[in-house]
Amino acid sequence: MSHHLVEVKDLEYTYPDNTKALCGITFRILHGESVGIVGANGAGKSTLLSHLNGILTPAAGTVRIGDYSLTKQTLRQIRRTVGMVFQDPDDQLFMPTVYDDVAFGPLNLGFLPDEIEQRVMAALETVGAAHLKNRPPYRLSGGQKRSVAIASVLAMSPDILVMDEPSSGLDPFARRKLIKLLLTFTHTKVIATHDLDLVLDLCERTIVLKDGKVLADGPTLAIFSDAALLEQGHLEKPFSMQGCPVCNSR
């Protein structure tokens, strides 16, 4: 299936205030791949993600999702294919109850009431939040909000999941639960994060961005073992690859 393909070619973007955020990015993500996008603050991670489902339109270059290249006409189809989980779940959970929020996407897509019910409950059960369905979002914990935000995207059954900092603001236990949950998904995943350990656990491939350009693109382990490359990208080896702090100091 070419459905789950993400292809970005010579992508450039400049913000209205003349900040050049992306300067010629090219990569291709295949069906079922899990890719981590890492880089320093301001390297262009979020800007890149915003292009993957048409929140921003490229100044130059092209974005192709599956069989469609991103244009105004294909936007609806692309947004159905690409599910975006935002950094701040409060931005995504805008309806009065969890159920309403998860049902928001399917309702807009025009499903029948029975199917909406089924989709919402299936999505909530997948993330283990079925018991929260009547709760208002402001009463949820950070981890619960994140789970519901993911469910709200899953309910639209996207082929590709795009996530911006999925582990930010989570406690270690909630973070571990999230990683385990994401491991069970067969979607193509694109995850932008500073949490390199999460990338190590979830993504077999990593793209390092620097100043709006691709600094490196390859197998996660190879990239995280290259100390010089990491330093260049303002990164550091993931903690799990740094060895024991007690033994090292001896």
Next chain:
Amino acid sequence: MIKIEAQLVNLRHLDELATGNTVIHRLNPCAKLLTTMVFIIVVTSFPKQMLAGLIPLCIFPVALVSLGDLPVSPLVRRVVLTLPFIVFIGIFNPLLDHSVAFQIGDVVISNGWISFFSILTRSILAVSAALLLVATTGMEGICAALYQIKVPKVLVIQLLFMYRYLYILLEEVGRTIQAYNLRSFEDTGIGYKAVGSLVGQLLMRTLDRAQRIYVAMRCRGFDGNIRLNRQTRVQYQDVAFAFGWSAFFIFVRMVNIPQWLGSLLTEGYR
């Protein structure tokens, strides 16, 4: 900061009462909304010299509180909060209008005082009816009902979102004030020089958030319509509730029951 947080808890308390499961809670939101609207219209339509005629209307809030199993003190506290405004509206009436309404012994009751108490009573009735609507229906129920009775969707969406994000905005205000206080060292509140930039900051942040929320909505197929997935069937008791109460309110408006009862009694003694 502590004050603001306490207010946050207060803010939601009423809405949480709406999760109850009593006869009143189970009624169709539309029925409750329409009944409350009729109630408020009838209450406000009373002429200002009429005080006794209003009394039978007190049955409505009392019935809702007892049937809806609602705690009285939080409701009373919120009604009391609005009192200063009401008092200011009516306080000049006794000073301006000295015409005698009636006399009990040496005490003269002027029409000014009658109209003052009439304003007071009407306002308290209207405010408590609105609060009871929120406490038995919840904001989302009210919004769904407004949607059903064809209130423009722009207004309903505004209301829905304002209610959802009020909490987050207040939290942000709280954080900003705390950050200010931690570095101002004077316990005199926010200086007038800083107010402008603080409010400006909040506005910018609010606009940013609005942009992000809009994007999140667009990503999930938002096309200008909020679809609330609720099949609210109108049942026999909903119709009975709405029509029964509305008929009662209009009857009370037409017939001054206390006066009629009074004349019945005095007739009896003759």
